[in-house]
Amino acid sequence: MPKYLAVYTMKHEDFARFRALSKAEQDAIDAEGVPKWMEWEERNATAILNRGGMVGKTTRITRDGITPATNAICGYLIVEAETAEAAAKLFEDHPHITVFPGDGVDIMPFVTDPPV
Template sequence: MTDATKQKFLVLYLIPASVMGDWAKTDPTIRQAEEQKMQAAWGKWMGEHGKMIISTEVGGKTKRVTASGVSDTKNDIILCSLVEAESHDAAAKAFENHPHLQIPQSSIEIMYVRPMSGM
């Protein structure tokens, strides 16, 4: 499959807010050591799979828009990536052993992105 025929996928990296809150309270020495370990594992993963990543962005404050208006909200998304792969299964398989999954209760969701027609 060529780059022109690869499909695009949105990858969401999630951690429950309660886990993030607990992590912020962790002893800084322990937290720093764990973060360095994860950064090294992430670097290794990127060396093996980085070519599929188009972009990665860090999540921030969230706003919810409804018919009633705009409000502040929270969700479990901490990062998102746009990736290219031959199939949905191939994209998901690449993330099976991702270092993000070392975080308790974390998950990764991969969603097929199709072109929006008629706009």
Template structure:
């Protein structure tokens, strides 16, 4: 499969950010209500962009780092990923403007990068 025009989008979230502090300050009922709204918005976003989503991806779990000094549990800001198709890097980035993960949920940003190779 050629990767021309394919872009990896990685959603990031710092659990000490103001968005997370606001989330933790909400009651469980408020969190549940916001989550229901967010899930519906993500489903609508996915449906509206289904023609450019190459791979749906999904949430990312706990991370293990493998390095010269061994294997260790680490914490990073990577939370969700997906692959999209676009005519340019800029166009791929614009797909994620106002994404519900950032506007309703607590993701801080989406990092978009071209997939290289063939």
């Protein structure tokens, strides 16, 4: 079955707005979102090949050297599904976009064998 990289994205301004909330407000969002995330993973466990993880600040390496960089990537996981559309449908109700300030999940097919 085809395998897909699912990349969680978040706009920097949305993350900053979340971090500007009071600790109590952030905790309330976490209290709602974390259990829903766990439920989502349980519900889709057969499609998840690698739970991936969340990531932090970016460092870019180019011909000109090593520099800090920014992008919208904040995490990833690997799923398998019959089609890219089927893989995308797994994420329609994901807490990353329904509870947390994430702005999307990008789905990309692997063209080589992924690590699992």
